Amino acid sequence: MKKNQFLSLIFIVLILSGCTAKTRYSFDDETFHFDISTEPPSLDWNTISDTTSSNIVDNIMDGLTAYNFTKSEVGITPALAESWTISPDGKVYTFKIRKGVKWTDGAELKAKHFADGWKRLVDPKTASPYATYLSFVKNGREISAGKKPVDSMGVEAIDDYTFRVTLENVTPYFLFATTHGATYPIRLDVVEKFGDKWTDAKNIVTLGPFKLKEWNHDKNIILERNDTYWGEKPKIKTMVAQMVLETSTALSLFESGQLDHIQTIPNFELERVKKDPKLLQSLKTGPNFSNVYFGFNTRKPPFNDPNVRKAFASSIDRVSVLKAIRRDFTPLLSWIPTGMLGYNSNIGLKFNPSNAKEYLRAAGYIEKNGKWISKESGKEFPKIRLAITPNESAKILVENLQTQWRNNIGIEPELYFEEWKVYLRTLELDPPEIFYMGWVADYPDPDTFMQIFRSYSSDNRTGWKSAEYDRLVTEAGTTLDNGKRVSLYNSAQRLLAEEANPFIPLYTSTQNYLMKPFVKGFIVNPMRQWRYSGIYLERGSYKD
Known part of the structure; x- marks a missing residue:
C-alpha cells in the first residue's frame, strides 16, 4: 500500500509538472x-460536437439567451438578446441585440455576427457535425444537404441590433435551442484571416x-x-x-x-x-439529462439485419451493467431520459437471452458446435469490432457487455480503443460495427434526443433511416400540445427501440462530481x- 501511494505521489508530481510546463x-x-x-478536439463552436470542447466554449462565449437554473424547472433568460417578439403564427422571432457589447478585440457585437454564425453552421463547406441542428429554421435542412443556397436561410440582420429568424414550423423548444454553442455569434473576418488557426489563443476573438x-x-x-x-x-x-x-x-x-x-x-x-x-x-x-448508448453501424454486416441488432439488444442485462460500473443510474430501454416529457419505461426490448437466440435464428443463423453459422453461406458469424475511448468507466462497461454477449449468445466482439479526438473522427468517417457513445441534452426537450436518429441528422452515426420515424419526430417537435407530443414520441420510440433497433440504450445517468x-x-x-x-x-x- 505504501509503495503504491508513493508511486501515485510521484505520478501526480509528474502530471503537474507536465501540465504547468x-x-x-x-x-x-x-x-x-x-x-x-x-x-x-476544437474550440470552433460551429464545428464542435463534444462536451469537452463545450466546457471551454461555454465559458468564453454567450448566446442570444441563457439558462436560468435558479427555479425548479429550467428556464430561459435574456443574454446577448435583451428582448424578443414572436409573430402571431409563432414562426418568426425578432431579437433585439444588446448595444455596447464588445468582442475581446474591441469591436462591437452586431446582429450580422449571428446571421454569419448560423449560416456558417449549416453551410456544407463547414462540414459541421451540428449542421442539422438548425433544421427548424427555414431552409436550414435543405441548405445543410446542399439542396439550397446558404443565403436562402431564414435568418436576417435587419439592422445592426435586430436579428430576425423565420422557422419552418412552430417550434416549442426554439428559445431553449438558442442557448446552445452552435448558435453563438461569430466573426467571419477573424475566421477568414487566420483560417484553421483562428481558435489559437493569440487569434481567437470572443465575448463571454x-x-x-x-x-x-x-x-x-x-x-x-x-x-x-x-x-x-x-x-x-x-x-x-x-x-x-x-x-x-x-x-x-x-x-x-x-x-x-x-x-x-x-x-x-x-x-x-x-x-x-x-x-x-x-x-x-x-439529475442529468444524459443517456449512454451503443450504436450499430447498420450499413455493415451483420448489423444491416435488424434481427441481429435485436439479438444483441435482448442479451444485455442493464442491472448487471450498472453493478459493474457501481452506479445507481436508471436502466433505459427506450430513449427519452427520465425526468423529461415522453419518458416511457414500458417501451423497448427487455433482457431475454432466449429471445436473443431466436432473433439470431430469424436472421438466418444456426447453432453448431458452439458457434453461429449462416444457413445460406455456411460461414461463421462474422467478427465484429466494438470501439470505445480509453477511459476507465468505458473500459469497465464494455468489458461487462463483452462478457454478457459471450455468455448469453456466444458472440464476443473485439474491443479496440481510440483517443477521443480520433474516435470522433472515426465515427464521422467510418463507424465500426458497434460504438460507444453518450448524449447530453442540447436543450431541455425530448426533441434533442429524438432528433439525432433522424435520417438526415449529422449526429446519426448508425446509418439507419426511416421516413416514418422522421415524420413522427418532426410532427412531435412542431406541436404545442404536450399530450399529442407524448403520443407521437411513444410511437417513434417503439419504432426506434422495439422494431428497428439501430442502437442499444443503456441508462440515464445522474450527476456525481x-x-x-x-x-x-x-x-x-x-x-x-x-x-x-x-x-x-x-x-x-x-x-x-
Missing part, C-alpha cells in the same frame, strides 16, 4: 483549478465572461477574466483547466489539493467518497452545463 498558477481566491479530462489566454495542447487551457464583459464580471480572475485522462489520477489530484473540481468520479471510488467525511463535503449530486466546499455559487443543473462565471472562492474558510 509554461506557467505556474497559484492556489488563491482568484484562481480556480479543474479537470476537463482530455484535449478538446472569460477569454482564452493559453492553450497548452494535451496539458492545460488557461482562461482569464474578460474585464470588458457586458454582464456581471466573474469574481475569479483565472481558470486552469487541466487535461487529466485517467479519472483515478484526477481524484488523487483533487485529494492532494491540486484540483478544486473534478467532473467525474472513478467507478470504484464513489462508495469510498460517500463514506469519507472529508470527501463527502465535496460530493455534489443531481466533486467540488471543494470553498467553491461557492455553482448551481447543479440537469443540463450538465459547466459555466463558472458565477463562482467565487473562500479558501480561507476551509481546512483540509
